[in-house]
Amino acid sequence: MRAIKILLLLLALAAAVAFGGYRYWLAQLESPIAIDTDTLFEVPRGAAFGQIVQSLEARDIIESAWPYRVLARVEPDAVNGLRAGEFELEPGMSGRELVSKLSSDDVVTYRLTVPEGWTFRQMRQRLNQAEKLDHQTSDLSDEEIMAALDHADTHPEGQFFPDTYRYHKGVSDLDILRQAFDRMQSTLASVWADRDDDLPIDSPYQALILASLIERETGVPEERSEIAGVFTRRLEKGMRLQTDPTVIYGMGDAYVGNITRADLRRQTAYNTYVIAGLPPTPIAMPGAGSLNAAVHPNDGDSLYFVAKGDGSHQFSATLAAHNAAVRRYILNGD
Template identity: 65%
Template sequence: MRVFKVLLMLVVVAVAAGVVGFRYWQAQLLSPLAIEKEQIFEVPRGASLTKVVSDLEAEGIIEASWPYKVWARLEPTAVNGLRAGEFRLTPGLNGRELVALLSSDEVVSYTLTVPEGWTFAQLRTAINVAPKLEHATQEMSTADLMTAIGAGDEKPEGRFFPDTYRYHKGVSDISLFKRAHKRMAITLEEVWANRDQGLPISSAYEALILASLIERETGAPEERGEIAGVFKRRLERGMRLQTDPTVIYGLGDDYDGSLSRADLRKPTPWNTYVITGLPPTPIAMPGRAALEAAVHPKPGDTYYFVAKGEGRHQFSRTLREHNNAVRRYILNRD
């Protein structure tokens, strides 16, 4: 009987110790962590739970790593889904919430805004200096970059959709190029499928080229359709488009901020004062509104326009009206 009482007492003690230990373990996981202000913690790609909790302990975010290792043994599916990336840790977070966060999609994200009207060169520059990206394309030639994103021998100008793109640390810049390229391809396909009939352009690529001219010509959204209408009528009559942005694009690094008469006469493949019809490639990245304008030009009888300030234009039906407008808005201003 005495032995039985001793054994019973040992069992009671063991159970009590187990209960106390279990409660202590749970308390460790449920107590607020030592986070006094918001901070960023990164889970490296391929890191094990042991590595992550050791890093957390070393940074003083958690008091000890053993409760998490015990949790991993008891509930492996609950803690083995850690995701690589940066996470924003905030005061009041407890251990269980921490693991849930590090296993979630709530990675810290960054944004890259690509404005409408940018060139491919401007896009590459922006991506090359974007923080937290893996810059895999920085030393690539244009041809190699287009091959890397699966675009084959496409000319890059105009092929990327201007928008704001989100990404997280460690993402390859190739993925950003791919997303912007795919977005433009899808948008262009949708717009071209719903085009007006009887347009003086015969392919989606020509629509892309025309949209880039419209994008670069006006900063006033309500003018896009009218600009497109002028270009449509000029193309139908075989008139040269005579749009300054094509001259600037053709000059490249030789453009010094102003256009001279000699510049307007300088032969380049893009100079629409010299060539008839559309240039061989887009001159910028058009947004959806410019694409829509290119395939839904505004009806009218104007054939000319001149900048009158603040990104707006004066439209004219005849050359005489246009010359008068030029004197009014350009020559008098000079």
Template identity: 65%
Template sequence: MRLLKIILVLAVLLAVAGFAGFRYWQAQLDRALSIDAPVVYEVPRGASFNQVVGDLAERGIIAETWSLRLLKRVDAQSLPALRAGEFRLKPGMSAREALVLLGSDNIVSYSLTIPEGWTFAQMRAELNAATKLENRTAAMSDAEVMAELGYPDQYPEGRFFPDTYRYHKGVSDLELLAQAYQRMQRTLESVWAKRDEGLPLKTPYQALIMASLIERETGADGERRKIAGVFTRRLTKGMRLQTDPAVIYGLGDDYNGDISKADLRRETPYNTYLIEGLPPTPIAMPGRAALEAAVNPAEGKALYFVAKGDGSHKFSETLDEHNAAVRRYILNR
């Protein structure tokens, strides 16, 4: 009888000790991280669970490792497999929550914005300067970049859609370029399918060229289709486009901020004061609004326009009206 009492007492003590141990273990798992401000922690590619837990302890982010290692051993299903990447650990988060986060899709992301009207050279400079973006193209020529993307025979200007792109550490500039290229292709195809009949544009690429001219001429929503109408009517009548942004693009590094008479006489493939029709390639990256304007130009009779200096333009039907507008808005200013 005495032995039975002893066994019962021991069993109770063991149960109490086990329960206390379990509660202590759970308390350690729920213990808040030892950080006072958000910390970006990177899980290296190929790192094991024990390596990551040990690193967190060495950095003082968690107080100990045994509770997490035990959890991994007895309840591995409660912890997802770790993902390589950066994660934002926040104050008040528990050690258990931190390990769950490190196996989630909540990777720290960054953004890169390519404005409408930028050139490919400007886009490349932005990619080269982007935070945490793996740069694989800095030493490549434009032609090498296009070959790497799988389009070795294409000129890059205008073929990438201007937008804000999100990425995480480990993503390369080639991946973002591929996204922007495919986005432009899909957008151009969609817009081209809804084009007006009778346009002097025969291919989607010509529409892309036209859209780039429109994009560089104006950023005003209410003017894109008007400018598209002027360009469309001039092409239809066999008139030269005479658009300064194309001339500037053709001058390249020789452009000093002002177009001279000599510049307008310089023979380049982009001098629309000398060449017939469209320039050979786009001169910038147009947005969707410019693409839509290129294939759905506004009706009217205007054949000329000049910048008024306030972001808008004066449209004219005759050369005399246009010359008067030039004197008013350009020469007098």
């Protein structure tokens, strides 16, 4: 009888110790982690949970790794969803909240903005400078990039939608390019399907080319359809488009900020002062506004426009009126 009492006492003591240990373990997980400022922590791709908690302990983010190792054994589902990426850890969050954070989609993201009217060359430069991006295209040619995107026979200019793209560490520049390419193709397809009747352009690609000219000619949103109207009427009449941005694009690196009369006469594939119709490819990345303007040009009779110097343009229906506008705004009345 005495032996039974002793055994029951030992069992009770063991249970008390176990219960106390369990409560202590829970308390460790419910207590705040050991940081007092916001801390960036990266979970490497493919890292095991044991490696992650060891790193957390080594960086003094948590006081000890053992409660988390126990958690992995007692509640394996709680640690199976950890994802790779950078996480912003905050003072006061508990151990359980830490594990939940590392299992969430709340990774640190970065922004990359591609402005409307930029060229593919400028977009590549921006991608090469972007922090935390996996730079896979830096040493590739334009042709190799398009092949990597499974569009080997496509000229890259104008094919990527200008916008702000969000990404997290580990995303590649090819991923951004693929998003931008798909976005432009879907936007262009939608715009083309809703186009006006009897346009002097025959394909979505021609609409893309025309939109790029509009994009480079004005930054004033309300002018886009008016400029589209001028270009449309010129195409219908067989007049050359005579738009300076095509001259600049055709000059390439030879352009240093000014266009001379010799430049206007220089024979390039893009110079619309010497070629008829549209240039062979877009000259920039147009935004949605210019794409819509290309397929919904304003009615009217204007065939010319000249920059006023404030970002807007003076539109004219006759060459005489245009020359007068040139004297007023370009030659300062001379």
